[in-house]
Amino acid sequence: MFWIVSLPIAVIAALIVAAPLMRRPAAALPASANDAEVYRDQLAEIDRDRASGLIEVDQAKQARAEIARRLIAASEKTEHGGAGLSRGAALGVILFLCLFLPAAAGLIYLRTGNPEFPDLPLAMRLNEADPDINVLIAKTEAHLVANPTDGRGWALIAPIYMRRMRADEAITAYRNAIRYQGGSAELYGALGEAIAAQNQGMVTKDAGAAFTEALKLDPSDARARFYLALAEGQLGDKAKAIADLEALAASAPSDEPWQEIVAAQIARFQAETANPAAPGNPSAADVEAAAxxxxxxxxxxxxxxxxxxxxxxxxxxxxxxxxxxxxxxxxxxxxxxxxxxxxxxxxxxxxxxxxxxxxxxxxxxxxxxxxxxxxx
Structure with a gap:
């Protein structure tokens, strides 16, 4: 059905474009001949103005010289005629437009097109291996401007902002997703992580509140447990932080991908306990002041x-x-x-x-x- 409709449309469109090439040019006077007549009239007018004293001799000479130059150019065009297509060239263009171009377009479409294929959902396009991410972000942002209460749209774009180091916008997006779509352990945990990233890794009160909400919804949420333990360590209670992290590590299989991060953080807190003045460790006062x-x-x-x-x-x-x-x-x-x-x-x-x-x-x-x- 698709081809029955599309092919005649393509041929008709090509014929419309090619139609001017199939007509013989009218035996009308070339535009250059008309121009020559205009320039001759202007010369005569200059002579009349000079005779009546409206212009000076020098001005008349300059004007005649310029118009004479244009008259010569127009006369040459009239003698040589217009540079149109020959009959053979016109026929070649017509064949290209009516036969080759539609055939090439059809072959390309057979390889890449599918009129029955549905639109690809935005969520799938955002998760493609190599999407044009800038275009997708722009389209999603435009959609959210028009539909600011679309919680699902905010939830889709928030992690994209995070991957592009746009923590401020990610925080706004996660909060809107929670407001319009409803809270979940995943969304609250992601919000807390974005707030921590915005604060250079420090788990502030706002971040801690988000992780606490995540734990209320899912007491086994590993990300929330990790960051709340991290907050304890940042506030100076390294022993409790280590204990909480060890409990987290013991609660899950050893092959979980985050186990290495937990182990590294335990080792770090242990090292900081041994050397609390090590460079790079914010004090409890620093964290409290930043909050x-x-x-x-x-x-x-x-x-x-x-x-x-x-x-x-x-x-x-x-x-x-x-x-x-x-x-x-x-x-x-x-x-x-x-x-x-x-x-x-x-x-x-x-x-x-x-x-x-x-x-x-x-x-x-x-x-x-x-x-x-x-x-x-």
């Missing part, structure tokens, strides 16, 4: 802490956790150039062929930091 600031002041405080960490690592480069934190911090702050520089400096302390060096490279690659000069 009470507005967004601009909190961001400035975070930048100051990162710059302080950077300076301290220059004096004390043998701090693996500090380099990890510095690379991650610069990427969260949207400064990949400084993150790449931190990676180079970290690899000077922990060469790329060591376990710590490989871990720094893996972190930088995961965060999307520049890898120039880094070798795994």
């Amino acid at each position: 009470g600031l507005n967004d601009a002041d909190r961001m400035q405080m975070i930048r100051t802490m990162v710059e302080s960490l950077d300076a301290r690592l220059t004096d004390e480069p043998a701090n693996f956790e500090g380099w990890q934190r510095l690379i991650r911090s610069y990427m969260v702050l949207g400064d990949p150039a400084k993150a790449g520089e931190a990676l180079k400096r970290g690899l000077a302390a922990f060469p790329a062929d060591t376990d710590n060096g490989k871990a720094l490279i893996a972190l930088a690659r995961e965060m999307g930091a520049p890898m120039e000069g880094a070798t795994p």
Whole structure:
């Protein structure tokens, strides 16, 4: 049915386009001949104006010279005629438009088209291996401007914002998804994670509240349990944080992908317990102060802490956790150039062929930091 309708339409359209080529040109006077007559009239008019004293001799000469030049050019065009297509060339163009072009379009469509195929849902397009993400984001944002209460749309775009390091917009999107679609452990956990990312990894009161809501809905939610334990450690209770993380690790199979992260965090808190003044560890006072600031002041405080960490690592480069934190911090702050520089400096302390060096490279690659000069 599709081909029965589409092929005649294509041929008719091609014939309409080709129709002017099939007509013989009218034996009308060329446009250039008309132009020549106009220029001759203008010359005569200049002579009349000169005779009546309306223009000076020099002005008349200049005007006659210019019009004479145009008259000569128009006369030459009249003698040589217009440059139209020959009959053979016109026939070739007609065959191309009416036969070859529709046939080529049909062959291409047979390989790539399917009139019965339904529209691909936005959720599937967002999850394609290589989607045109900028186009999809723009379309989704336009849809949400027109439909601001579409909770599902907000839930779809929020993780895209997070993957592109747009934590502020991700937070707004997750909150709208919860408001219009209803809360779930997944949405509350993702919201808390976005707030923590916005605050350079610190689990603020707002982030903690989101994770607490996630646990109310799903007491076994591993992400919420992890971040709430992290909050305990950031507030200074390392022993409770370690105990909570160990309980989390024991509650799930050892092959869970997040087990390595939990183990690394346990080791970090244990190291901080042994050396509480290690560079890069925010104090309980730092976390408490950041929680009470507005967004601009909190961001400035975070930048100051990162710059302080950077300076301290220059004096004390043998701090693996500090380099990890510095690379991650610069990427969260949207400064990949400084993150790449931190990676180079970290690899000077922990060469790329060591376990710590490989871990720094893996972190930088995961965060999307520049890898120039880094070798795994």
